[in-house]
Amino acid sequence: MTTTDNAVPPVLSPGGVPPRTSRARGRASKRHRFLTGKGLTYAVLAIGALVWLLPFAWMVLGSFKTQREILVRPPTWWPKEFTADNFSTWFTQLDFGTFFTNSLVVAVITVLGNMVFCSMVGYALAKMEFAGKRYLFGAVMATLMVPTVATFVPLFVMVSKLGLANTYGALILPFLTQPLGVFLMRQFMMGIPDSLLEAARLDGASELRIFVRIVMPLCGPPLATLGILTFLSSWNNFLWPLVAAQSQDMYTLPVALSLYSTGQNATNYGLLLAGAVLIITPILLLFVFLQRYFIQGVATTGLK
Amino acid sequence: MVAWGFALPFVLVFTVFMLVPLLSSFGMSFTDFAARDIRSPFSVNFVGLDQYTTLFTDPRFLKALSVTGIFVVVGIPITMALALLLAIALNNVIGRFSPLFRVIFYAPVVTSIVAVSVVWRYILQDDGLINSALSIVGIDGPNWLNDTTWALPSLIAMAVWRNTGTLMVIFIAGLQSIPTDVQEAAAMDGAGSWRRLRSITLPMLRPTMLLGAVLISVGYLQFFEEAFVMTQGGPLDSTLSAAYYTYEKFGFGQYGLASAASYVLFAIIAVISVVQFRLLRSQD
Numbered sequence: 001m002t003t004t005d006n007a008v009p010p011v012l013s014p015g016g017v018p019p020r021t022s023r024a025r026g027r028a029s030k031r032h033r034f035l036t037g038k039g040l041t042y043a044v045l046a047i048g049a050l051v052w053l054l055p056f057a058w059m060v061l062g063s064f065k066t067q068r069e070i071l072v073r074p075p076t077w078w079p080k081e082f083t084a085d086n087f088s089t090w091f092t093q094l095d096f097g098t099f100f101t102n103s104l105v106v107a108v109i110t111v112l113g114n115m116v117f118c119s120m121v122g123y124a125l126a127k128m129e130f131a132g133k134r135y136l137f138g139a140v141m142a143t144l145m146v147p148t149v150a151t152f153v154p155l156f157v158m159v160s161k162l163g164l165a166n167t168y169g170a171l172i173l174p175f176l177t178q179p180l181g182v183f184l185m186r187q188f189m190m191g192i193p194d195s196l197l198e199a200a201r202l203d204g205a206s207e208l209r210i211f212v213r214i215v216m217p218l219c220g221p222p223l224a225t226l227g228i229l230t231f232l233s234s235w236n237n238f239l240w241p242l243v244a245a246q247s248q249d250m251y252t253l254p255v256a257l258s259l260y261s262t263g264q265n266a267t268n269y270g271l272l273l274a275g276a277v278l279i280i281t282p283i284l285l286l287f288v289f290l291q292r293y294f295i296q297g298v299a300t301t302g303l304k
Numbered sequence: 305m306v307a308w309g310f311a312l313p314f315v316l317v318f319t320v321f322m323l324v325p326l327l328s329s330f331g332m333s334f335t336d337f338a339a340r341d342i343r344s345p346f347s348v349n350f351v352g353l354d355q356y357t358t359l360f361t362d363p364r365f366l367k368a369l370s371v372t373g374i375f376v377v378v379g380i381p382i383t384m385a386l387a388l389l390l391a392i393a394l395n396n397v398i399g400r401f402s403p404l405f406r407v408i409f410y411a412p413v414v415t416s417i418v419a420v421s422v423v424w425r426y427i428l429q430d431d432g433l434i435n436s437a438l439s440i441v442g443i444d445g446p447n448w449l450n451d452t453t454w455a456l457p458s459l460i461a462m463a464v465w466r467n468t469g470t471l472m473v474i475f476i477a478g479l480q481s482i483p484t485d486v487q488e489a490a491a492m493d494g495a496g497s498w499r500r501l502r503s504i505t506l507p508m509l510r511p512t513m514l515l516g517a518v519l520i521s522v523g524y525l526q527f528f529e530e531a532f533v534m535t536q537g538g539p540l541d542s543t544l545s546a547a548y549y550t551y552e553k554f555g556f557g558q559y560g561l562a563s564a565a566s567y568v569l570f571a572i573i574a575v576i577s578v579v580q581f582r583l584l585r586s587q588d
Contacts, residue, residue: 029507031403041393045401048390049408053464053505056411058433073437074436121314130307136315139365145577150570151325153554153562154332161344174321176427177314216324236416238529239551254418269426276419287414288490291407294414295473 029129033079059280063273071271084272094260095248096278102245103252106171107234114230115175115223121177122185127197131217137186140179148239170244171252175234181226188222189215223291228286232294235283260290310428324540332563355564365565367541368549372569376524377546380517386464387516388472388509393499394472395479406476410469417466421533424462427448428534438543449535459530459543467523473517478512479505515583518576525573537543 001140028192061088090096124130125137155174156165165169192215200210241252253261257275265271287294308315333355335348359365390409393400412420424435427433428448446456482505490500528547531537537544537552546569553562 026580034407038397041397042401044389045393045405048404052408052412055420055423055427055465058427062426072438074429075431075433117313120310124307124310125533128307129312130305133307136311139318139323143318145522145573146322147522147570147573148527148575149320149526149550150566151329153550153559153566154328155321155326156554157337157342158320159560160330173317176321177317179318179322182314184573205312211310229336232414236414236418238416238418238532239547241582243554254416254529257416257422258529260419261418261425261533262536272422273426276422277414281417281420281476282410283414287411291410295406 009299020201024038026179047148054086056280059273061186062269063277065270067268067270083270087278089271089277090274094256098249098254099251099253100278102168102171102250103235105168105250106241109168109172111227111230113172113225114178114181117177118185118226119216119219119223120211121182122189123215125182125186126189127192127215128207140182142184146179149253155240159244165244166246168250171241171250171265174240175230175237178230179229184226185219188219191245192218221296224290225253225296226274228290228293231286232283236281243253326586330564330567330568332560333567338564339487339559339562341559351560352571353472356560356568357394359564364370364544365546365549366456368469368546369568371542372525372527372546374456374495374528375460376521379463379524380521382460383464383471384513384517385468386469387475388513390472391475391479391554392505395476403587408472409472412466415466418527418533420462420466421530424458428458450539452540455535455539455543459527459534462530462534463524463527467520474512474516474519475509478509478523484532511583518579518583522573522576523570525576534541 061077061079064077064082064084066081066083066085069076069080085174122135125133125140151174159165159170164173196212196214202215228267236254237252238254238258241255242258245251245255253275257272257279260266260275261272334350334352336351337348341348364568377381390405394405394409407538429435430450434448438445446454448454486504486508487500490504495503526547527545528551531543531545531548532551535543544563550562550565550569553565
């Protein structure tokens with residue numbers, strides 16, 4: 001389950017794949033001509049990759065076209081004249097800075113909250129005995145897959161009553177800790193040898209000290225996975241921010257884009273594509289640089 | 305005592321923002337709670353199973369369930385087949401390009417569904433990229449998103465594009481856990497590559513595939529953004545998903561009915577999650 005702890009993957013294995021097996025497999029496949037030969041395999045992959053990239057390419061190219069060129073039929077492939085107007089509109093006429101800040105603030109606080117709180121409860125579940133432990137873990141497991149759609153109606157009522165509607169509190173609090181994070185941290189911490197903690201306990205260290213000084217420094221890999229998964233889901237989160245943010249100054253990026261795309265700007269594709277580029281680019285850059293953790297997160301937890 | 309101290313922040317947030325809403329959603333589904341009742345909660349009446357009766361006699365809700373069902377039942381096998389094909393292909397070509405391919409096929413997974421929905425709406429326009437390409441070979445493509453026949457398949461196509469990467473990564477991990485010596489032994493015995501795929505690889509990958517199917521189906525069952533941005537549930541409710549229906553009833557202020565609808569969806573997801581929990585446990 002936890003392959004998270006192979007901390008130094010060499011260049012060959014971006015997916016956190018143990019390099020030895022993959023190289024051995026590569027040799028094996030070369031020998032036995034698995035599938036119907038390398039050429040065909042590469043052809044399938046190359047065509048697939050082109051199809052997969054097409055929407056991204058079309059998005060980026062379209063975002064640099066003028067409104068006039070976007071309406072030209074048949075569509076032009078390469079923009080005849082590059083324009084940055086679509087982007088500057090987001091900054092000057094629409095409040096991109098606010099949407100971006102909202103998305104970022106919500107995501108960063110959510111990530112920090114999950115890292116701290118999920119680790120704490122994960123530590124208790126992994127390394128301590130206490131009354132009700134089984135029920136607590138049972139509740140975590142039982143709610144691992146509860147979707148927002150099952151809770152957003154009463155959540156909205158509650159948030160309204162608490163006077164939190166249309167605040168950062170409403171956007172952040174419901175996601176500040178998540179069962180998936182608890183599960184992830186617990187699973188990893190189970191693997192930390194008890195002897196390490198016992199030694200510290202004998203030296204008279206408090207649990208808090210052990211947690212901060214011994215346990216947390218060992219938790220780099222699962223924290224990276226948790227941080228990235230949480231950032232990703234927060235950045236792309238839609239249903240709850242759509243419900244909770246009621247005025248422009250509280251919109252996150254996806255909410256703003258969705259409302260422009262269904263409102264008066266519904267056919268202003270240059271603007272909408274530029275918006276899509278602005279939302280997707282930061283996360284795509286993050287992905288390219290930290291792909292090991294992204295892919296590892298999925299492979300180890302099996303969850304998005 | 306110390307342990308509960310560690311658990312406290314989680315327990316607080318979890319109780320207030322997960323447990324309480326989850327239970328009150330259930331409770332609300334038996335009342336006529338509406339938007340106006342936020343101010344005056346004493347006018348809420350217990351109505352028994354009325355909301356559920358309303359739901360299951362509303363042809364639009366039944367339509368939403370069937371649209372969601374089609375989305376799942378058609379989308380899952382396609383996503384899985386493609387992911388399996390890519391995983392096997394990528395598992396076989398270990399070389400300079402393998403990481404690059406992996407990044408490309410995984411990239412859509414990290415994107416905002418709202419953002420890619422906007423892009424796909426643009427591609428699928430009546431005179432958009434797809435139809436322009438089709439017209440070159442003499443085909444007059446449909447107005448994909450405004451056509452009751454083609455709108456749902458279009459959304460499924462986008463979901464496949466966005467989610468194949470997730471399954472691909474899970475399948476690659478599964479493939480790499482199959483011991484090489486089994487494959488080699490079979491090859492010694494003269495089993496061809498197709499035979500080895502069918503008799504060794506696929507059977508040994510079965511648990512992984514089951515897990516993947518469950519994971520993706522939980523996501524597909526909640527599909528919402530695609531319909532919200534690309535079709536608004538139309539044309540003629542042909543892309544009205546269960547989650548979209550719930551959101552719509554919520555928007556109309558019918559909180560009791562929205563809760564009931566969300567609980568029906570949740571019950572379906574819960575059943576599938578239980579299956580997943582069993583699978584995860586048997587894998588550990």
